[in-house]
Amino acid sequence: MKANNTASLLKDGKELNTFTRPASDMQAERDRTSFPVREMTHFFNNGKENTEFLEKLFERIQRDPAFNNKDFYDLDYKPLRQRTFEQIGRMWSYLDELGADSPLARRFLSPFGMINPSAQTRVSVHYGLFVSALRGQGTDKQYEFWKSQGCLSLNRFYGCFGMTELGHGSNVAELETTATFDRATDEFIIHTPNTAATKWWIGGAAHSSNHTVCFARLIVDGKDYGVRNFVVPLRDPESHNLLPGIAVGDIGKKMGRDGIDNGWIQFSNVRIPRTYMLMRYSQVTPEGKVIEPPLAQLTYGALINGRVAMAYDSWVWARRFLTIALRYAAVRRQFSSTEGREESKLLDYVLHQRRLIPLLAQAIGIEAAATELYRLFDEVTHHQASLDTSDRKAVSDMVDKTKELFSLSAGLKAFSTWATVDTIDECRQACGGLGYLSATGFGQGFDDWVVNCTWEGDNNVLCLSAGRSLIQSGCKVLDGKHVTGAADYLGRIKTLRGKSLASGDLRDPKVLVGAWESVAAQAVMDAAEAYKKLRARGVSDKAAFEELSIDRFNIARLHTRCFQIKALFRKIANANPSIQKVLTNVGLLFALWSIEKNGSPFLQYGFLTSDDMNKVIDLVTFYCGEVRDQVIGITDSFNISDFFLNSPIGNYDGNAYENLMDSVTERNVPGTPCPYQDAMNAFFKRTPYEQPRLDEI
């Protein structure tokens, strides 16, 4: 039963009136679009073929009853876990068709996160972490073996990723679980020595996984060789009972992604064959000889996959919530900014434009940069797969490329995921109270999203790591060496240092790219010089980097933003001419607003004067206004159907109020009796207790 919809009532033969007329407002906005929406969709999807692939997939998904998500926001965490598992079963059939191990599967997974991010994660933990570890860290023979056991078909098989421990997350090198080699039996003994060494957060461990890739310290003849990867069976594939020596528990409810059965694991002297250690880069022979890997980072390679995906997902999530908030802003009227009595659309307020439109530009910049990152990732993965580990030159090239990938992905993962946290929350607040209602999707979206700032590389730790790489690149430049990759502009420090805007035009992309390169390069080189000075004073490498923590953080921020801005302008330069004008306004807004947000260094390095900065601020307002008429067209070009948006105030038709009322009354049927009426009666109709009088004693 739905509530009667009073808006459809007639009075004096006319429909009841209200000052809001959302659906026609939306159409009027749509009519302002000045570019071919379809062309823009291809731009965002990086090609017509991708658009068509995704549309076919989306159509099938939204027809599939397994993915009905009407009650998604209302589910408690226990039923959500079951729902999630059932959806994984269904997702598997899609993956199986696409090729579970294929790059196509990635395109499938990322948008699936819009429906149920927990299902996306659980599948990613298996394929993206567990299977990637087998493929990346195992020998070809080992990978074939685990495939024969069902790791791709998911028949009697589900893997989890046993890395994090209660006491150690970021510092993987200090994990405490041990894998002690027993030469007599050709086995490793996997053991959890103390509470802090308990594997913690392991997605899939609580209920569904029967194997894990366990990160443990390799101990041979009493010597500790550091952390390696071992496949450890957890449960009997037939009975699903825990194997001897394995203790597992549920870590319980979380802030979000409650469809994931995260668990803890303790190992008590669990024996596995020596051949279960993943031996692509490091080996232990039956005699107990240990061969070390060429680069420690190669051992943790599986994580990089997730970082790259999160940089891209930042775009996928941001565009969804921006669509909802911008569409709502196009129909919501409140107060009046002009003289008439009619109230104004939120989208017409300068402050509202300023709150949302730069975030739209930022999201588009995030996409451009993440797409470049994916290209680098694919290149590295391709090389890695075909690497001849006996070819030292090839391995050394590989190590260089991997370092570049680590450094670039660290900054992009951190700042893109943070930007999307801010975007989701700003979009929520921009919808006023309705943003706080579960039905509109923001609360669940925020809670599900923010974990990206922490897992697979804590953002702050990643920033420090990206900052360290930048300082190292800066030192190379100071030493007269050549720097390649994303930090190559440091090589031009001589021309970049001391540049100022002077008579440059702030509406010229080249000028803005120059501004960002100048300021970012100076900041990086100043930090590199400071580092050199500290070292010259005899300060240790570690202490010098620690002292420069804040600089490392700040240069990572400036460099990453500079990269995103350049990536966006590069992408725009190759776009179809019919959409270049709108996109250039978006790019300018992104670059200018980013200057406003990071004002101090632009003033401190003298690139901008105080007057220039005021011009920047005015231009941000100006370009918000320029892009304003195109935002509904842009959100349409994101091509997210109402099903995937899952927010009645963001529907394509713009009919926000009635859609919301329908959604709310469908899920909370009016007339349902209060489930705690007895408790209310007991209180409201109470007779107050009074101590009986006892006067004589």
Next chain:
Amino acid sequence: MKANNTASLLKDGKELNTFTRPASDMQAERDRTSFPVREMTHFFNNGKENTEFLEKLFERIQRDPAFNNKDFYDLDYKPLRQRTFEQIGRMWSYLDELGADSPLARRFLSPFGMINPSAQTRVSVHYGLFVSALRGQGTDKQYEFWKSQGCLSLNRFYGCFGMTELGHGSNVAELETTATFDRATDEFIIHTPNTAATKWWIGGAAHSSNHTVCFARLIVDGKDYGVRNFVVPLRDPESHNLLPGIAVGDIGKKMGRDGIDNGWIQFSNVRIPRTYMLMRYSQVTPEGKVIEPPLAQLTYGALINGRVAMAYDSWVWARRFLTIALRYAAVRRQFSSTEGREESKLLDYVLHQRRLIPLLAQAIGIEAAATELYRLFDEVTHHQASLDTSDRKAVSDMVDKTKELFSLSAGLKAFSTWATVDTIDECRQACGGLGYLSATGFGQGFDDWVVNCTWEGDNNVLCLSAGRSLIQSGCKVLDGKHVTGAADYLGRIKTLRGKSLASGDLRDPKVLVGAWESVAAQAVMDAAEAYKKLRARGVSDKAAFEELSIDRFNIARLHTRCFQIKALFRKIANANPSIQKVLTNVGLLFALWSIEKNGSPFLQYGFLTSDDMNKVIDLVTFYCGEVRDQVIGITDSFNISDFFLNSPIGNYDGNAYENLMDSVTERNVPGTPCPYQDAMNAFFKRTPYEQPRLDEI
């Protein structure tokens, strides 16, 4: 059943070792405290008497089984509503002792929000909004009448606050519900004319309230007099059934505060006696004569209560999450910042100090400002209660004070609640993955908190309103008039304009206060001049303010931060000498970090040179280091027991890992069978479907 605790195992006669030794680390930190903790507690509570009052209350609450909150984070929204109602019943007995209508009750409610913010809200909606409206907007006789009906005793009585509609929240003046006077029967007819006019978000409406203060347009003889307040009965106090003409529904699950039964209400020609209109400031006579109120804002006075409370609650919430994150930082070790193998405490990392300690200083500044705001509020409320409405001078003074209260509370509410959003989230991220686990309290805390940015005055709307007041004050100064209250420093613009640090000492509170006043005053006066110029060019008042939206926002931010810094230094100046040194470092950190965060205007107005700004940045790092040794002492002085913290990683004893393991295994008993084993079997043991071959046709 708890999991066996492996940390208590023995091996070779010794307890199993781990690199983490949290409890002794915590004690070592505590030993560094250089000030009398008890004295600091009194400082934060604004007096020894308050400390003792609160301690007595807290002791009783945490012994009271009604407030057991062990499972609080695990409750789904439906049981949470019932739990919340039951707690309200129990809270009432405390309130009844304190005097439900007394200022003491406020001190009770605010900390109660740490246990169950939904219960705090539901009680606040009744006493703080419904009853405040009766008292503030009703005549003395009307208030006495509703008291006789049970509005204080809650016997067969619970009120809700029928203001917001689906189509109108911030713009209260354009609410669409109508109250049409029927002279024939001496009644008002309350009516919802369309869907957008549906009362929405009304806390208590879904289940518990039987009366509402309804905001509706007063219509007499076809003339619309604007919005007034009317008491409308919703449910029969005996049967609790909805009265004729009243339609109510549940608006369902929210991002947080799910213990509140928010609902929607539609009125269909509901008749109430004329005397149910609240008539302190505006009256309708039986003849239909309408007497207008002296100031429209007086009609919405009930909201101001909530705004003031939220500015103060920002402190209550921030200090709780800062306690958890700082205590965890004092025991969590990860990586090493020095040469030894031993890992370093998070609290010893420069970046970690930089992330948390300025937020601690900010929280302390928020408290000082909110306490001053409460004083102004009490003064205004006191005057209002004793106001002779026929005394025009008294009413005019009242109007001035009320305007000052509106303007100051707008900025403080907005920027304090936002600051606490950032604080909770930064604290969560600073605890790494554990911050995402429900057991540690951050997720629920964030979700429960963030609504403060939206309700009872959307923060952005409040900022624009505060900015408008500031421009008006600036114009007064330009016109040679006197400005009083928080913006009084604008009167000193001539000496403040063009000031620079020169040889001033950035470690001197006076210099920093001067810096903030100079920059804030220049920004406000520039905006006022811009406003005057626009007006002189013939731009309308409304259009001029709209064009200056970004300026209004920015000056509200600078002015509010300036006020908080001054309030903190004022409070420190009156503190016990034994704690002044530590507090002065805190105050300097707050002021300097706030400059770093708002760098551009300090550089643009030339108060600081580029070198000065680098000094500011270095000093922020320096004062983080100075305060670092005192943070555990400071969190202890907040005087929040483990019960109220409700986060095992933040307990006083510092034994984070074992407390967490105990908490998790108590709530998720190991060995509990997976509730969806059947679904897993169906998938894992499936036989793939293959289309049967049909070769010949």
